Amino acid sequence: MTVNLPYGRVYNFNAGPAALPVVVLEQVQAELLNYKGTGMSVMEMSHRSKAFEGILHAAESDLRALYGIGADYAVIFMQGGASLQFTAVPANLRGAGQSADYLVTGSWSKAAYKEAKRHGATRVAWDGGPDGFVHIPRNGEASIDAQAAYAYVCSNETVNGLAYYDLPHVPAEVPLVCDASSEFVSRPLDVARYGLLYGGAQKNAGPAGVTVVIIRRDLLERTPEGLPPMLDYKLLSEHGSLYNTPPCFGIYVTGLVFQWILAQGGLTAIAEANRRKSTLVYQAIDASGGFYRGHARPDSRSDMNVTFRLPDAALEEQFAKTAKAEGLEGLKGHRSVGGIRASLYNAVPLDAASLLADFMREFQRRNG
Secondary structure, three states: OOOOOHHHOOEEOOOOOOOOOHHHHHHHHHHOOOOOOOOOOOOOOOOOOHHHHHHHHHHHHHHHHHHOOOOOEEEEEEOOHHHHHHHHHHHHHOOOOOOEEEEEOOHHHHHHHHHHHHHOOEEEEEEOHHHOOOOOOOOOOOOOOOOOOOEEEEOEEOOOOEEOOOOOOOOOOOOEEEEOHHHOOOOOOOHHHOOEEEEEOOOOOOOOOOEEEEEEHHHHHHOOOOOOHHHOHHHHHHOOOOOOOOOHHHHHHHHHHHHHHHHHOHHHHHHHHHHHHHHHHHHHHHOOOOOOEEOOOHHHEOOOEEEEEOOOHHHHHHHHHHHHHOOEEOOEOOOOOOOEEEEOOOOOOHHHHHHHHHHHHHHHHHHO
16 A cells, blocks of 8 residues: 655655645745746745735735634734744733733643743643643633733644644633644634634644744733844734744745635635544544554544554554555654654645555554
8 A cells, every 4th residue: 555646755644844735835846946927936035025025915815814814913924933932922911910821731832831931920720731631621620810911722732632622711801822833724713712823834834934923913012112023023013024034935835825725615624624534543543442542532632633552662663664664654653752643734635544544454453
C-alpha cells in the first residue's frame, strides 16, 4: 500500500509545520518568479508596495468572510508564533492589580499559564493535569472569577489530542481569550463569543512565521503605554499590520489558503471533511480491541490531532517507522508524551486518513 502521489510527495501527518493544499503550492510555484506581472517574487517586493498591500488586504477580507468577522474586531498579522502571544495577551489585557484565569487542558495552555504567571497574577480556573489531560472541562466544572481580566482557553490541544466543542461559561464582563492555533480555520465559530482569538498559521492556514490575532476593538484600549512595539496590539492594529516588515511571503501563502477554503465551500464544508477523516481513524482505534488506546476521552477527542498508544514503546517506534516507509509521514507523538499522533489538518486529504486506517488494521493483524 505504498503511497504513490504526484511530485513524489507523501501523506503528511505532521503536527506543524504541516500539509498545505497542493493546488496552493502549485500556484505559489507558478507565481514564484513573477507575481501577477510585477516582475518580481512576493519574497522580493516591498511591503509598502501596492501589490503587497493588495495581498494583505485580500487575506484579511477573506478571513473576515470565512469567520464572519464584524467591523468591531481588528485583524492583526503578527510574527513570533503562538508562543509570543503567551506574553502579548497578558501584557495587553491584564491591567495593574488584575488577575487572569487560565483553563489548563494540556501542554499548550499549561505553557501559556506559566508564561503569564511570570509577569503578574494568574489563577488556574481548571486543571486537567491530575487526570493526565484526557478531557476538556464540562460546563460548570470551571469556575471563572467575575473580576478576572480575561479567561484563557486553548481550544485544541495539539500534543494531547483534545478539543472544546462547548465553550466554558464565562461571566459576561470577562473577555474570553482563545489560542485556536491547531484548529484555526478548520471549522465555523462565533467570533462574537471571544474577546481575542489567535492562531499560528502553520497548522491549517499557511507556513510557519505568521500568527493571526482577531481582537475586539474595545480591548485595544487596555493596551498600556510603553509596551515593546512588537507586543503592542493597539500600535500594530493602527498600522494595519505594517508597523514593520511583516512576514510577507507567509501572509501571501496564508491568503491563498483562505481562498482555497472559500472555494471548498467555506468552513462548514471543511469541518465536515475533517470530521470524516478523524472518524475513520477513531473507528480503527475503537475497533482494535485495545491494541490501539486513544488518549482523549471520546467526548473531548480532537478532529485535528488523533493521539493514541500501542501496547509498548517498541511497537510504537516500529509503527511510525513502517508507516513512514510506506509514505505515511509524521506519525510520531510529541517528544514530551510519546505515542502516535496523526494530525488531520485541512490539507490532509480523505484518502490519507483512509490509508492510515487501513495501515493500522494491517499493522495490528501482523503484530497483535
